[in-house]
Amino acid sequence: MGTEDFNKDLITYLYDEMSTEERQQFEIAMENNPELKREFEELQEMRKGLAQIRDKEVMEPFFLWGKNGAASLGNLFKRRSLMMFRPFIAVAASLVIVLIIGYLTNFSINYKDKSLYIGFNNENTQQEGMFTQEEVAQLVNQEIAKNNAYIFSKLSETENSFDSRFAALESSQKMPDIPSYLDRDVVTRKELDVFLSNVRSNNLKVLKTYLESSSAQQQDYFQAVLTEFSDYVETQREEDLRLIRRSLINLQETQQTQKEETDQILASILTTVNNQEN
Amino acid sequence: MAETLRDIALYHSECLVEKSQKGDNHAFGKLVGLWFKRIYNVALKYFGEHDLAMEVTQRTFIAVYNNLDSIKEVKSFKYWLYKVAINQCHEEERRQKRRTWFSIFQSDDAKRMEEVNFQPEKEFQQKETEEIMGSILKTLPEEQKVVIIMKEYEGMKFREIAETLGISENTAKSRLYYGLKSLRKTIENSGLNLQYNY
Numbered sequence: 001m002g003t004e005d006f007n008k009d010l011i012t013y014l015y016d017e018m019s020t021e022e023r024q025q026f027e028i029a030m031e032n033n034p035e036l037k038r039e040f041e042e043l044q045e046m047r048k049g050l051a052q053i054r055d056k057e058v059m060e061p062f063f064l065w066g067k068n069g070a071a072s073l074g075n076l077f078k079r080r081s082l083m084m085f086r087p088f089i090a091v092a093a094s095l096v097i098v099l100i101i102g103y104l105t106n107f108s109i110n111y112k113d114k115s116l117y118i119g120f121n122n123e124n125t126q127q128e129g130m131f132t133q134e135e136v137a138q139l140v141n142q143e144i145a146k147n148n149a150y151i152f153s154k155l156s157e158t159e160n161s162f163d164s165r166f167a168a169l170e171s172s173q174k175m176p177d178i179p180s181y182l183d184r185d186v187v188t189r190k191e192l193d194v195f196l197s198n199v200r201s202n203n204l205k206v207l208k209t210y211l212e213s214s215s216a217q218q219q220d221y222f223q224a225v226l227t228e229f230s231d232y233v234e235t236q237r238e239e240d241l242r243l244i245r246r247s248l249i250n251l252q253e254t255q256q257t258q259k260e261e262t263d264q265i266l267a268s269i270l271t272t273v274n275n276q277e278n
Numbered sequence: 279m280a281e282t283l284r285d286i287a288l289y290h291s292e293c294l295v296e297k298s299q300k301g302d303n304h305a306f307g308k309l310v311g312l313w314f315k316r317i318y319n320v321a322l323k324y325f326g327e328h329d330l331a332m333e334v335t336q337r338t339f340i341a342v343y344n345n346l347d348s349i350k351e352v353k354s355f356k357y358w359l360y361k362v363a364i365n366q367c368h369e370e371e372r373r374q375k376r377r378t379w380f381s382i383f384q385s386d387d388a389k390r391m392e393e394v395n396f397q398p399e400k401e402f403q404q405k406e407t408e409e410i411m412g413s414i415l416k417t418l419p420e421e422q423k424v425v426i427i428m429k430e431y432e433g434m435k436f437r438e439i440a441e442t443l444g445i446s447e448n449t450a451k452s453r454l455y456y457g458l459k460s461l462r463k464t465i466e467n468s469g470l471n472l473q474y475n476y
Contacts, residue, residue: 008451015429017436046458049465050430052408053415056322060314061336063307 006036014043104261158221165213169206287312292352299346306346310339316432317363323427324367326416334370338363357442360432364424364443371420414464422457425450 012018013026030037101107110117131139291312297305317338321331341362349358415423428434428442429450436447443450 007455008448011451011455012436015436042462043455043458046462047430049407049411049461050415050426052411053323053431054408055315055319055431056328058315058318058332058335060310061332063310063336063339 010036010040010043014040014047154224158217162214162217165217166210169209169213288356291355295346295349295352295355298343299349306343313359314339317359320360320363320427320432321367323412323415323431324423325370326412330370330374334363334366337370338366341366354441357438360428360434360442367424368420414461417464418457418460422453422460425453426457426461429454 009018009022009026013023013030018026030040105120107120108117291309294305294309294312298309314335318331318335321334321338322328325331325334338359342359345362349355415426418426424443425439428439429436434442436450439445439450440447
C-alpha cells in the first residue's frame with residue numbers, strides 16, 4: 001500500500017466512512033505502524049481545532065422575488081463597491097459633523113492684524129465692522145485734530161476779515177480837519193466846544209459803524225456755525241439710524257438661527273421618540 | 279424506513295423547489311429560510327467576514343431564483359445549491375483580488391492574518407481560539423478550504439462532495455488530507471498553543 005493510499009484511508013477512517021471490515025483492518029495496521037497512529041492523532045487534534053469554529057446565527061434579509069428576477073434590499077444598500085469607499089465616506093461624514101457642530105456653535109477662526117482669533121459664539125472673535133479700544137481712541141483723536149484745524153482756520157479767516165474791515169473802516173473814517181484857530185495860542189471856549197463836539201460825533205459814527213460791522217460779521221459766523229452744527233446733527237442722526245438698523249438686522253438673524261436650531265432639535269427629538277415607539 | 283431530520287429537511291427542500299419552479303414565490307421564500315443559515319455559514323468560513331458572507335449568500339439565492347428552471351433533478355438540489363454557493367465564493371474571491379489596489383484599506387481579518395503570520399505567541403494567546411482558527415482556515419488554498427468546509431461543517435459524505443465539486447472521491451480525500459496537514463503546519467509555525475473548548 002502506497003503513502004497516498006494510506007493518506008486516503010487515514011482520512012476515510014478519520015471521518016468514519018469505512019465499513020466495519022475496513023475499519024478493523026485499518027486499526028490493526030495503525031497498531032503496527034506508530035507513525036500512522038501519530039499522524040492520525042495529529043489530524044484528530046486538528047479536527048478538534050476546526051470544531052472550535054461554530055455556526056453563526058444570521059437573520060435573512062428581505063428579498064424581492066419577481067417575474068424579472070430577484071433582488072435583495074440588503075444587497076442594494078450594502079454593495080461591496082460602496083463598502084469599498086467606506087473609509088472615504090467615513091472621513092466625509094466626520095467632516096460634515098465637524099462643520100455642523102462648528103456652524104451650530106458659531107465657531108470661527110479669524111486672522112487679522114497679525115492676530116489669530118478662535119472662539120465660539122463670536123465672543124472672542126473680532127467681528128467685521130467692530131473696532132478695538134485703541135482704534136476708537138485713534139479715530140477720536142484724528143477727528144479732534146481735524147476739528148481743531150478747521151476751527152483754527154476759521155478763526156484765522158475771521159480775524160483776517162475783521163482786520164481788513166477794520167482797516168477799511170479806519171481809512172474811510174478820516175479824522176476831522178484841525179481847525180485853523182487851533183494853531184493860534186488862544187482858543188475860545190466856543191471854538192473848543194465845537195471841535196470836541198465834532199470829535200465826539202465822529203467817534204460815535206466810527207463806533208456805530210464798527211458795531212454794525214461786527215454785529216453783521218458775528219451774525220454771519222453764528223449762522224455758519226448753526227448750519228454746520230445742523231449738518232453735524234443730521235449726519236450723526238443718520239449714522240445712529242444706520243447702527244440701529246444694523247443691530248436690528250443682527251438681532252433678527254440671531255433669532256432666525258435660534259429658531260432653526262430649535263426646529264432641528266425638535267425634529268430630532270420627534271424622530272427619536274417615533275423610533276422608540278416603533 | 280426511519281428518516282432523519284436531515285432527510286426530512288431535504289425532502290421538504292425538494293418539494294419547495296418543485297413548487298418554486300411552478301412560480302410559487304412563497305415556497306421559494308421558505309426554501310431560502312431553510313438554507314440561508316447553512317449557505318451563510320459556508321461563506322463565513324470561506325471568507326471569515328460577515329459582510330462578504332452576507333453578500334455571497336444573497337448573490338447565491340438570487341442566482342438560484344434566476345436559474346430555478348435549470349434544475350432537472352430536484353433530488354440533487356442540495357449539491358447544486360452548494361455548487362452555486364462555492365462558485366459565488368470563487369467569484370467574490372476574484373473580485374476581491376481585483377481590488378488589491380485598495381489594499382491600504384484592508385479589512386480587519388486581513389490585518390488579523392498578518393498578525394497570525396508575523397506576531398509572537400503572546401499576541402495570539404489574547405485572541406479567541408475560534409477567531410484564530412477562522413483566520414488560519416481562510417489562508418488555505420481555495421480547493422482545500424472548500425472540501426474542509428463541506429466535510430467538517432456541512433457533514434457531507436465524500437461521495438456528495440465529489441458530486442458537488444465534480445471531482446473524484448479520492449481527490450476530495452486528498453485535498454482534505456493536505457488541507458488538514460497545512461492547517462497544522464501553520465499553527466506549528468506560528469508557535470500557537472490553542473486551548474480547545476469541547
